[in-house]
Amino acid sequence: MKLPSISNRRKGIFNSHATRFFPVYFLCLFVLCPAFAREQAEEYERVPASGFPVVIEADTLFRIFANKGGLSPAARAAQAEKNIIRLGKEYSTNPDSVTLLAEETFTDIVYKDKVILSVTDKDALWMNSSRDELSQRCRQEIVAALKVLKHKYGLARLIKRILLLILVILVQYVLIRWTNYIYRKLKIKIDRKKGRYIKPLFIKNYEFLSAAKQERLLFSLFNILRYVFIFIQLIFSILIIFSIFPQTETLAMQLFSYILNPLKKIGVSIINYIPNVFTIIIIWAVIRYVVKGIAYLANEIASERLKISGFYPDWAKPTYNLIRFLLYAFMIVLIYPYLPNSQSHIFQGVSVFLGLIVSFGSSSAIGNIVAGMIITYMRPFKLNDRIKISDIIGNVIEKTPIVTRVLTLKNEIVTIPNSTVMNSQITNLSESARTKGLILHLDVTCGYETPWRQVHRLLIDAAEATEDVMRSPHPFVLEQGFNDTNVTYQINAYINDADKLIKIGSDLRQNIQDRFKEAGISMLSARYYVNLQE
Numbered sequence: 001m002k003l004p005s006i007s008n009r010r011k012g013i014f015n016s017h018a019t020r021f022f023p024v025y026f027l028c029l030f031v032l033c034p035a036f037a038r039e040q041a042e043e044y045e046r047v048p049a050s051g052f053p054v055v056i057e058a059d060t061l062f063r064i065f066a067n068k069g070g071l072s073p074a075a076r077a078a079q080a081e082k083n084i085i086r087l088g089k090e091y092s093t094n095p096d097s098v099t100l101l102a103e104e105t106f107t108d109i110v111y112k113d114k115v116i117l118s119v120t121d122k123d124a125l126w127m128n129s130s131r132d133e134l135s136q137r138c139r140q141e142i143v144a145a146l147k148v149l150k151h152k153y154g155l156a157r158l159i160k161r162i163l164l165l166i167l168v169i170l171v172q173y174v175l176i177r178w179t180n181y182i183y184r185k186l187k188i189k190i191d192r193k194k195g196r197y198i199k200p201l202f203i204k205n206y207e208f209l210s211a212a213k214q215e216r217l218l219f220s221l222f223n224i225l226r227y228v229f230i231f232i233q234l235i236f237s238i239l240i241i242f243s244i245f246p247q248t249e250t251l252a253m254q255l256f257s258y259i260l261n262p263l264k265k266i267g268v269s270i271i272n273y274i275p276n277v278f279t280i281i282i283i284w285a286v287i288r289y290v291v292k293g294i295a296y297l298a299n300e301i302a303s304e305r306l307k308i309s310g311f312y313p314d315w316a317k318p319t320y321n322l323i324r325f326l327l328y329a330f331m332i333v334l335i336y337p338y339l340p341n342s343q344s345h346i347f348q349g350v351s352v353f354l355g356l357i358v359s360f361g362s363s364s365a366i367g368n369i370v371a372g373m374i375i376t377y378m379r380p381f382k383l384n385d386r387i388k389i390s391d392i393i394g395n396v397i398e399k400t401p402i403v404t405r406v407l408t409l410k411n412e413i414v415t416i417p418n419s420t421v422m423n424s425q426i427t428n429l430s431e432s433a434r435t436k437g438l439i440l441h442l443d444v445t446c447g448y449e450t451p452w453r454q455v456h457r458l459l460i461d462a463a464e465a466t467e468d469v470m471r472s473p474h475p476f477v478l479e480q481g482f483n484d485t486n487v488t489y490q491i492n493a494y495i496n497d498a499d500k501l502i503k504i505g506s507d508l509r510q511n512i513q514d515r516f517k518e519a520g521i522s523m524l525s526a527r528y529y530v531n532l533q534e
Contacts, residue, residue, distance in 0.1 A: 066122035088149025
């Protein structure tokens, strides 16, 4: 019995009553046989509808759709590209010698004994063409591609490239010689202008840069510029040389991108950073003029042209320095977010690391700075005041945020940390001398046989005869104690210059000896000393 054709069977199915079971048949097919459905879908997706192109020099010659000899369409396309490029780079290749060799189920496109590509019946079926027509069309495309490659990689082209290479090397050699010639001319010109235009630079009386140093500096600068210019020339020459030959043309573009991309990024970053620059300038300008205004007020208060109740003139400068520091610190806080890469983790990590170093390494320094601020507002002494700190007596010659320096009576400079100063008892001799007068104490002992009134009179006369002792208030005598063989008398004299304390004490002792000798009073068991307490 003869089976009906596919078309008759299809018509029979659709014309019979069985068409009502067609949806049920499809449902069973894809529900009961999911593996078959997935296999069919995967097989359908393996070969894209557009095929795999054979691309030579960015030009698509044709596409391959079918498998052959265990090779997929993608592998066949890659193999054809490799064969065409290899033949195109051979100097002896003749593109017109590409021929067709027909077999039963495929046609080979060959050059001599090398198969470039095999065209099968399936390929022709995919291209809606016959195998002979597709083979001829593919051969024409391959011949055209080989001619393009021959022109690009041919022997004549190679000779031209070599000549161009030699030309580039010669130009580079001339440029290097010209650069060195210009550098030598500049050196000679600078040396000739040394006495006329290059003169020593002075900052007040200090010679900041001599003419010889300026000459060496200019030579070094021009030498650096010479090497930079030669380096730039070499970079561009290498790029040109690499771009001459097709084998290194891609490398040349890659090297050029290595140079161009960073410059492009830098330029774009600079342009994008311009608004931040204006913001930083505005913040800096505002803080700067606020600091100038505070400096003006501080100068007015320090010169006592402006008086503020409860604010002493000697507070003006340290208060100005403190406010200026706080304002600049505030400015840094405001500017920090606008700095380049301030939001990066590296920048933030470095900032935290530096902060930790400063905080751990300067704890004692910060303690001294805080103590210095407290001492400033305590006002225990001023510059040039004679003070006593513990067992150190001298004049204050310098007050810094960290230390205080004292010049002792023996011309020794003692540096005392401010934290030690704050924790010590401070006696200001100059302040008492300026305001009420400093009382110089001197104890003298005399025997009981000498009338006390006579001793009082002699001591007061000796004090009044001493230079730099104040006449008002008057000197006075106190009886300090009764000893076994004598009485202790204390002469008290006012002075207004604490810097002469030692000299006045010495002069007073001399006058006491003179007065007692003139009166014929013997100080057999005399003991006297200077008490520097107020």
